[in-house]
Amino acid sequence: MVIGYLKNSPGKGLFFPKSSHIQLLGFTNADWAGCVDTRRSITGLCFFLGSSLISWRTKKQSTMSRSYSEAEYRALSAAACEMQWLIYLLKDLKIHNTKLPVLYCNNRSGLHIAANPVFHERTKHLEIDCHFVRDRVQDGTMKLLPFSSAE
Numbered sequence: 348m349v350i351g352y353l354k355n356s357p358g359k360g361l362f363f364p365k366s367s368h369i370q371l372l373g374f375t376n377a378d379w380a381g382c383v384d385t386r387r388s389i390t391g392l393c394f395f396l397g398s399s400l401i402s403w404r405t406k407k408q409s410t411m412s413r414s415y416s417e418a419e420y421r422a423l424s425a426a427a428c429e430m431q432w433l434i435y436l437l438k439d440l441k442i443h444n445t446k447l448p449v450l451y452c453n454n455r456s457g458l459h460i461a462a463n464p465v466f467h468e469r470t471k472h473l474e475i476d477c478h479f480v481r482d483r484v485q486d487g488t489m490k491l492l493p494f495s496s497a498e
Contacts, residue, residue, distance in 0.1 A: 367397030371433060371448035374494070375426035377418040382407050388418035392426040394433055402433060419454035420480075423461065423491075426450055427480045430489055447487070453494040461491055 372395045381389040385407070393403040406425075412418035430450055437444065452458055461480045483489050 363397065363399045367399065368446065369397060369442065369444055370446040371396055371430065371437070371444060373426050373430050373448070373450040373489075375419075375422045375450065375452050377408075377412075377415075377422035377454075379412060379415040379418040386411070388412045388421070390418075390422040390425050392422065392429060394429065396437075402429065404429070416454060416456040416460070419452065419457040420460055423450070423452050423454075423457050424480050426452075427483050427489065431483060434488065448489045449492055450489050451492050451494050455493065458491055458493060 373392065374394075375390070375392045377391070378389040380386040387410075388408045389405060390408055391405045394401055408418065408421050410421070412421060427450060430448055434444075434448060461484060480491075484491055
């Protein structure tokens with residue numbers, strides 16, 4: 348994260364342009380069954396504050412995903428948790444967002460699962476992740492958009 352980078356890189360820094368908007372933007376993706384040894388999916392996510400990259404991560408998912416949509420939704424849930432933490436951090440640092448944070452996802456079925464209040468038998472195993480992401484969208488903490496809407 349930013350603080351770790353600054354601590355371990357004295358004399359270096361991060362550039363935050365003055366003209367940049369204070370808006371938190373997140374991008375998430377998954378590589379379904381991407382690990383050649385375990386066939387577990389790999390989550391990738393990154394976050395920008397305005398035009399400056401402030402957080403990024405790739406991590407092998409802890410459970411096996413049986414579909415591309417499931418892998419993407421698990422990545423979306425991990426990104427929603429990270430976004431929530433960043434929102435709290437910015438609030439503690441007295442940095443006020445002028446716009447609603449946005450999380451971009453490139454999977455239409457993941458976006459549909461987040462927006463659909465009805466659980467089906469095929470999404471029952473994603474219920475906890477579904478509730479977390481859906482609750483953040485419904486309480487106005489963040490907005491979900493497909494990559495095609497990225498500006």
